[in-house]
Amino acid sequence: MQRRNFLKTLGAGAAGVAAAPFVSTAKAQETITWDMVTSWPRNFPALGTGANEFAQRVEALSGGRMRIRVHGAGELVPAMEVFDAVAAGTAEMGHSAAYYWRGKVAASQFFTAVPFGMNTTETNAWLYHGGGQELWDEIYAKHNLKPFAVGNTGTQMAGWFKKEINSLSDMQGIRLRLPGLAGEAMNRIGVTTVNMPASEIFTSLQTGVLDAADWVGPYNDMALGLHQVTDYYYTSVWNEPSAVLEGTVNLDAWNALPDDLKAVVREAAKASNLSMISEFAYRNAQALETLVEEHGVQLRTFPEDVMQALYEASMEVVQAQVDGDPESARVYESYLAFQKLVRPFSDIGEYAYLKSRDAVGA
Numbered sequence: 001m002q003r004r005n006f007l008k009t010l011g012a013g014a015a016g017v018a019a020a021p022f023v024s025t026a027k028a029q030e031t032i033t034w035d036m037v038t039s040w041p042r043n044f045p046a047l048g049t050g051a052n053e054f055a056q057r058v059e060a061l062s063g064g065r066m067r068i069r070v071h072g073a074g075e076l077v078p079a080m081e082v083f084d085a086v087a088a089g090t091a092e093m094g095h096s097a098a099y100y101w102r103g104k105v106a107a108s109q110f111f112t113a114v115p116f117g118m119n120t121t122e123t124n125a126w127l128y129h130g131g132g133q134e135l136w137d138e139i140y141a142k143h144n145l146k147p148f149a150v151g152n153t154g155t156q157m158a159g160w161f162k163k164e165i166n167s168l169s170d171m172q173g174i175r176l177r178l179p180g181l182a183g184e185a186m187n188r189i190g191v192t193t194v195n196m197p198a199s200e201i202f203t204s205l206q207t208g209v210l211d212a213a214d215w216v217g218p219y220n221d222m223a224l225g226l227h228q229v230t231d232y233y234y235t236s237v238w239n240e241p242s243a244v245l246e247g248t249v250n251l252d253a254w255n256a257l258p259d260d261l262k263a264v265v266r267e268a269a270k271a272s273n274l275s276m277i278s279e280f281a282y283r284n285a286q287a288l289e290t291l292v293e294e295h296g297v298q299l300r301t302f303p304e305d306v307m308q309a310l311y312e313a314s315m316e317v318v319q320a321q322v323d324g325d326p327e328s329a330r331v332y333e334s335y336l337a338f339q340k341l342v343r344p345f346s347d348i349g350e351y352a353y354l355k356s357r358d359a360v361g362a
Contacts (some may be wrong), residue, residue: 006272012329014173023027023279027033027260028132028177028209029063031064031065031066031067032065032066032067032257032261033067033068033069033090034066034067034068034069034092034093034253035067035068035069035071035076035091035092035093036051036055036068036070036071036092036093036094036095036247037071037075037076037077037082037085037086037090037091037093037094037095038051038070038071038072038079038082038094038095038096039073039075039077039079039082039095039096039097039100039197040073040095040198041072041073041177041198041199042070042071042072042073042075043072044070044072044081044198044220044223045219045220045223045283046151046153046216046219046220046276046279046280046283047151047153047216047220047245048070050071050095050150050151050245050272050275050276050353051070051095051150052070052226053272053275054068054095054150054151054247054268054269054272055067055068055069055070057268057271057272058264058265058268061260061264061267061268062264064113064327065261066261068093068264069071070095071091073197073198074199076090076091077090077091078197079096079197079198080100080195080197081201082094082095082096082100082248083096083100083101083104083143083145083248083330084104086145086248086249086250087142087143087144087145087248087250088155089144089252089253092249092250092253093247093248093249093250093253094244094246094247094248095150095245095247095248096245096246096248097112097179097243097244097245097246098111098112098147098244098246099111099112099113099179099180099181100145100179100195102179102180104143105139105140105143105213105327106321106324106325106328107139107325107327107328107331108133109180109181109321109328110328110331110332111132111136111147111244111246111331112180112240112243112244112246112306113156113180113181113182113239113240113241113242113243113244114181114241114318114335115181115182115185115204115238115239115240115241115257115310115311115314115317116238116241116311117241117242117335117339118241118316118335118338118339118342119155119241119242119346120154120241120242120277121150121346121350122156122242122338122339122342122346123152123244124149124152124273125240125338125342126334126335126338126339126342127149127244130334130338130341131334131338132331132334132335132338133149134152135330135331135334137165139327139331140248141251141286144250144252145248145249145250145251146248146249146250146251146254147246147247147248147249148246148247148248148249148265148266148269149244149246149269149270149273150245150246150247150248150269150276151242151244151245151270151272151273151277152242152243152244152245152273152276152280153217153220153240153245153274153276153280154214154217154219154242154243154248154277154280154281154284155217155240155241155242156216156237156239156240156241156243157214157216157217157218157221157233157234157235157236157237158211158214158234158235158236158237158238158239158302159176159177159178159212159213159214159215159233159234160205160212160213160214160215160221160226160227160229160230160232160233160234161174161211161212161230161232161233161234161300162205162211162212162229162230162231162232163211163231163232163234164231164232164300165234165302165303165306166301166303166305167303167305167306168189168190168303168305168309171186171189171190171306172190172193173190173191173192173194174190174191174211174240175191175192175193175194175209175210175211175212176191176192176193176194176210176211176212176213176214177193177194177195177196177201177204177210177212177213177214177215178193178195178214178239179193179195180239180240180319181314181318182214182240182314184317185193185239185310185313185314185316185317186310186313188311188316188317189306189309189313194210198215198220198224201213201215201224201226202224202225202226202228202229204230205226205229205230212230213226213230213361214239214240216243216283217280217284217287218283218285218287218288218291219280219283219284221233221287221291222287222290222291227291227295231298231299232298232300233291233297233298233299233325234299234300234301234302235299235300235301236302236307238302238307238310238311238314245276247269249265258265275297279331306317318332
């Protein structure tokens with residue numbers, strides 16, 4: 001044990017001398033150390049711990065040649081400044097969600113979630129096999145960034161509401177935390193949406209700054225305590241049928257890596273993506289049971305007129321985005337073409353199976 005600690009100390013010392021930012025070559029005995037800034041509180045369930053696990057995979061797969069120090073939101077930079085910090089080289093890497101940067105890169109929203117769009121399996125297929133990753137690379141390179149999918153929450157709930165929604169008129173004037181294209185769609189049906197980091201949501205609901213909030217799903221929502229300050233949990237999935245979490249790498253730092261360490265980062269990202277999807281499937285199931293059975297949370301679904309209005313508004317928002325931004329048009333053309341390709345099989349495969357399972361009471 002002492003010898004192991006001594007060797008680790010030696011490695012850390014070597015990093016301090018040899019691992020200057022963006023060194024172009026790395027010998028086997030040298031250690032490259034990166035800082036990763038995130039949009040999540042340190043060690044926040046699944047999101048923060050997912051960033052930690054990615055860093056651990058990189059170190060393990062590289063045989064200790066590469067280390068990543070993970071920083072929670074606000075430790076080095078604020079939660080909503082990850083994009084700029086990594087692009088500028090303040091940190092070599094970030095972990096966040098692409099739709100937070102819509103004011104900087106309008107097309108980024110399509111790489112997180114599209115209302116009424118593809119599910120998690122379909123989205124991963126688009127990124128890995130349908131040209132999505134190549135488009136993402138091309139767009140982010142203009143901002144000195146290299147992006148990866150480093151996690152996915154799966155389907156997200158519609159959110160927590162202080163009052164029951166019985167018709168479209170009940171949505172008017174609600175102040176809701178909801179980012180991305182879905183937030184813009186909500187605005188079109190009379191809701192006022194804002195974006196804010198996780199650390200501010202509970203207090204904003206508690207003090208009346210917000211009337212409702214979308215965060216993620218049962219596991220993360222319970223961790224924030226949202227069930228303590230709202231009465232109704234709306235499970236209607238429309239806003240984020242899949243939610244990709246992005247890892248961004250400063251492009252200069254990326255280009256400085258030797259090819260084998262680039263491969264390590266790529267494979268660690270893929271493994272972390274799958275791991276987080278699996279963890280959310282498990283943890284959300286546990287948390288939902290706890291919320292309902294132990295905390296008496298009331299589950300609700302939006303009425304039909306609300307869902308229809310949200311669909312129509314979502315299509316308008318996406319079309320406006322496409323019409324006003326050439327990059328968004330290119331990305332959505334690829335996204336939509338892939339969705340049309342995979343949907344027939346999804347319908348006769350997973351969707352048909354789930355209906356059959358329900359029909360027989362399995």
